[in-house]
Amino acid sequence: MLAKRIIPCLDIKDGQTVKGVNFVGLRSAGDPIELGKAYSEQGADELVYLDITASHEGRKTFTELVGRIAKEINIPFTVGGGINELSDVDRLLNAGADKVSINSAAIRHPELIDEIAQHFGSQVCVVAIDAKQTANGWRCFLNGGRLETERDLFQWAKEANERGAGEILFTSMDHDGVKQGFANEALDTLSSTLSIPVIASGGAGTKEHFRDAFKIGHADAALAASVFHFGEIGIKELKNYLRTEGISIRL
Amino acid sequence: MEVAIVKYNAGNIFSVMNALERCGVSPVLTDDFEVLQSADKVIFPGQGQAHTTMTYLKEHKLDRLIRDLRQPVLGICIGMQLMCRHSEEDDTDCLGIFDVDVLKFRPTRKEDKVPQMGWNTITDTKSELFKGFDKPEFVYYVHSFYVPTCNDTIATTDYVQPYSAALHKDNFFAVQFHPEKSGSVGERIIRNFLDR
Secondary structure: OOOEEEEEEEEEEOOEEOOOOOOOOOOOOOOHHHHHHHHHHHOOOOEEEEEOOOOHHHHHHHHHHHHHHHHHOOOOEEEEOOOOOHHHHHHHHHHOOOEEEEOHHHHHOOHHHHHHHHHHOHHHEEEEEEEEEEOOEEEEEEOOOOEEEEEEHHHHHHHHHHHOOOEEEEEEOOOOOOOOOOOHHHHHHHHHHOOOOEEEEOOOOOHHHHHHHHHOOOOOEEEEOHHHHOOOOOHHHHHHHHHHOOOOEOO | OOEEEEOOOOEOHHHHHHHHHHOOOOOEEEOOHHHHHHOOEEEEOOEOOHHHHHHHHHHOOHHHHHHOOOOOEEEEOHHHHHOOOEEOHHHEEOOOOOOOEEEEOOOOOOOOOOOEEEEEEEEOOOOHHHOOOOOOEEEEEEEOEEOOOOOOEEEEEEEOEEEEEEEEEOOEEEEOOOHHHOHHHHHHHHHHHHOO
16 A cells, blocks of 8 residues: 655755754764755655755755765655756756755746656656635745735646646645644645645644644645654654554555 | 666666665666677666657667567666556557556546555565565555556555566566665665676
8 A cells, every 4th residue: 555655854055954953863963965864764755855045056056965865865855946947957857856846936937847747757746835824715825935826725736736747745834833733624625636646744743743634634745844853753653653543654 | 797777768867876876886877789788787767758768769779679688687667667568658569578568547546646656565576576575565656557467477566456566577577666766675676686
């Protein structure tokens, strides 16, 4: 049976992981490769590396980092941040990334999804959506959640699916950072209307939250950052727990 | 040991090269006939689309070359599908090494998404490729088309229905999953192939 996936997300700035990382046994908590390896050994099913550097120089550093990650890490990894056009995708896939995650650029130029799918295959194209509940329902936001758009979450996700996205990474801005659980109702709607996998993001605080994202939200994967980085939840103990809850998990 | 990787118009070749390097071999990526024919092991990897990759192989006469190889050959993902008789993907005639046709997943339940993306178990393993496996291990999959179980099946995975996770016939081995992305389990499979 296909396993539900647990995905730690690492924010990268100038080639180093950001956010204080409280991780036992690491020589350098800032080393994205060492941290990725540690997660992989604990049982992470995939990794996401998000480049939050804005500068041109930083982009180059990130691309070099992707090349080193590909050499060292033996599980799939997705990279995101600052991908605006096909040449960015080409550069990162050539460096060795398995998938790319596009967010604002996809909303601005939806045909980018079609282009990525045609050139490299749907499986490399993760469409990330940041959304929030407003008076008009779930709305998509741009630029790391700073700019509201007219786009409805569910319509946009469906369009991305039809254009050739391989997966939807849905972050609920209402739930992100609050540690009160994932947006399970919206996740359930996405899971039941899309033909591609849905990754839940935003809101993980306890092991039960992951269980609910799978059991109530019917997500195919769950992504989190700080609960893993600060050691609040160990990946191994989380996966053992989910297995005892009857969820299909790789151990 | 000389390990050659077939160079053609498929993606995801670098991760196979990286995985081999982690196993201590330095593979050559080539479409040179002599190098491919004289290598100790040949790997035929990739992600891609059946029709465009098959057209490329024919144009470069790699189709006949691969069929005629005598050393151990390992097909991965689209490599495995191209080694079959025919693919439902764009109605493509393939290499015909394995006497079986590639079909598209047709899920009947909402929770079965296509492509299958993620980790699933291999069971009923019967090959030295899986030497040292004493329980169903998880491997990483990304695919929309599958090979039904047949006489050459040496491992099975269940998604939508049981299908061939791996095939073996004479000197030809093939896996539908990505050993190069399947953690330590995948590395063991690669080592088992190299140790043959």
